[in-house]
Amino acid sequence: MTGQFEGALGIEDVLAREGVYVGATAGVSMWPLLRHRRDTVVVEPCAGRLRVHDVPLYRRGDAYVLHRIVEVRPDSYVICGDNCVEKERGVTDEQILGVLAGLYRDDRPVSLDSRAYRAYVRAWCALYPVRRIWKRARAKAARALRSAKRRA
C-alpha cells in the first residue's frame, strides 16, 4: 500500500485520525499571510486553551474559519482575520477544531517560531487601528462614489 486516500473525510475526521490536517485555504480574510488557494496550512489539535495571536480553525455553522485570536476571555475568544476589521466575539473552545501549527507560502515552509513570522504578527496586529480607519474610509468613499453615479 503506497498511499491512503482520505478525500472523503472531513477536517474533523482527519484531525482525529491523523493528528494533523494539511490543506490549502480559500478566501482572503487572512491575507497577506494566506493567499487564496495558494498557500497551505498545517493544523493540529489544541493542547489546552489558546493564546493571543494563535490562529484557531473553528466551525461557524457549516463553514470552517481560520482567524487570529486577538483577545482571550475566561470563557471565549475574540477573533479577527488578518485582513478583517470586524472582530468576532464569543468563539468558544467547543467550536475550535485545531490550531495553526505551520504553513507553506507557495512551496516554502514557514515556521511559526521564526523571527520573520513573529515580526509579521507583531507588526500586523499593531497596525490594526490604522487598517480599520483605512478600510472604513475606503468603504465610505466607495459608497459615496456609487451614490454620485446613481444621481448623475
Place this chain on the structure above:
Amino acid sequence: MARIKDGFVLREVAGQAVVIATGEASEGFHGMVKLNGTGKRIWQGLTEGRTDDDIARDLAQEYGVSPERAAADVREFVEQVREAGFLAS
C-alpha cells in the same frame, strides 16, 4: 506516461509526506493523501515527468526489491492516483 494534474502538490509535515490540492484543484478536493516512502518516491517521479519503467527501476535499486515487484507497486500506485482523479488526461 502518467502525469499529475496541476495543483496537486507534495508537502512534508513532521516527516510525513502528504499530497494536497492547491489552486483550482482545491475547489474539488479538500482532503489529504498520506504517502509512505515508496509512494513519495513514485509521486516525485511522476511530477518530474519520468516514465513508470524508470521509476520502477529506481525503486528496485533503492529498496532492494525485484524489478517485477517494483513495477507492480508503481502500477498499483498509478491506478490509485488515477481513481482519485489526480492524473491529467
